[in-house]
Amino acid sequence: MQTGNNSQFAKRTPPSPVVSFWQTMQRRTFNMRLFDTVSDSPTIPNAAHEPVVGYIHSIESFGSVDGPGIRYIAFLQGCRMRCEYCHNPDTWNIGVGEEMTADEILADALRYKAFWGDTGGITCSGGESLIQIDFIIDLFTKAKAQGITTCLDTSGGPFTRDEPWFSKFEQLMAVTDISLVDIKQIDSAKHRKLTGFGNENILDMIQYMSTHGDDMWIRHVLIPTRTDFDEDLTKLGAYIKTLSHVQKVEILPYHTMGFNKYHELGIKYPLEGIEPPTPDRVANAEALLHVQDYTGYLTWRPQQ
Numbered sequence: 083m084q085t086g087n088n089s090q091f092a093k094r095t096p097p098s099p100v101v102s103f104w105q106t107m108q109r110r111t112f113n114m115r116l117f118d119t120v121s122d123s124p125t126i127p128n129a130a131h132e133p134v135v136g137y138i139h140s141i142e143s144f145g146s147v148d149g150p151g152i153r154y155i156a157f158l159q160g161c162r163m164r165c166e167y168c169h170n171p172d173t174w175n176i177g178v179g180e181e182m183t184a185d186e187i188l189a190d191a192l193r194y195k196a197f198w199g200d201t202g203g204i205t206c207s208g209g210e211s212l213i214q215i216d217f218i219i220d221l222f223t224k225a226k227a228q229g230i231t232t233c234l235d236t237s238g239g240p241f242t243r244d245e246p247w248f249s250k251f252e253q254l255m256a257v258t259d260i261s262l263v264d265i266k267q268i269d270s271a272k273h274r275k276l277t278g279f280g281n282e283n284i285l286d287m288i289q290y291m292s293t294h295g296d297d298m299w300i301r302h303v304l305i306p307t308r309t310d311f312d313e314d315l316t317k318l319g320a321y322i323k324t325l326s327h328v329q330k331v332e333i334l335p336y337h338t339m340g341f342n343k344y345h346e347l348g349i350k351y352p353l354e355g356i357e358p359p360t361p362d363r364v365a366n367a368e369a370l371l372h373v374q375d376y377t378g379y380l381t382w383r384p385q386q
């Protein structure tokens with residue numbers, strides 16, 4: 083899930099190498115193979131006494147748009163969706179990336195604790211963060227034990243009520259203070275065309291969060307010819323109104339910053355020729371989603 087410099091997208095912009103402390107305050111991307119053989123197994127060793135290893139795409143130590151306050155953001159490797167607008171296709175492969183344990187992430191993150199204030203902390207994003215649910219449970223459990231605020235950034239793609247996954251998800255929600263959830267298209271058929279998958283399980287996850295009192299931000303990427311339809315936006319706005327604990331609703335205007343990465347990887351860019359939405363269309367989407375009604379984020383604090 084990525085939102086990037088303002089949302090899902092900014093996260094997907096090319097990262098900068100680290101050569102100084104202040105540069106590390108931006109983002110570190112680890113060297114990794116691009117488009118190797120894609121393993122479909124989550125590959126998380128979880129045997130007793132063995133630390134859970136996370137596969138990390140990059141680290142942003144001073145993020146300000148992916149959750150409340152200033153946050154240390156771990157972008158996890160792996161995603162099964164294939165969103166046409168994805169700006170970081172190099173996060174798709176599963177089981178590659180920098181291997182780090184929760185303890186290693188925490189030790190690194192705590193160097194920035196002075197910047198977090200009452201609401202900042204650690205965010206897990208992706209790729210699709212829930213691909214590595216065992217790792218996030220371990221990381222967030224240890225973070226909460228130290229009083230650190232935790233935030234999950236997800237598209238919800240892996241969500242299922244099948245066991246043992248569902249019990250793990252419940253365990254994760256118990257140590258998650260807030261979730262950033264993308265609804266890519268409220269119409270499932272269009273969602274499938276846009277991402278390769280329908281949205282039924284994603285809406286089921288959001289319903290679970292709403293029912294169980296889990297705080298969330300809802301994000302929606304506005305893409306001409308894909309998601310910018312009044313009919314769908316109206317339906318999405320009505321759907322969000324049925325939910326509880328929505329602290330914020332954001333429209334993320336599509337942009338073309340990912341084009342070069344596709345070019346470098348030799349992949350055809352699916353949205354070539356599609357321009358970002360105009361300010362009028364963004365304002366229209368914000369009105370149809372009633373963005374101004376969701377102000378809980380202004381005073382949000384982690385639930386005790």
Ligand code: SF4
Nearest residue numbers: 083161163165168209
């Ligand atoms: S393909 Fe995966 S990582 Fe890319 S935008 Fe979609 S959910 Fe996010």
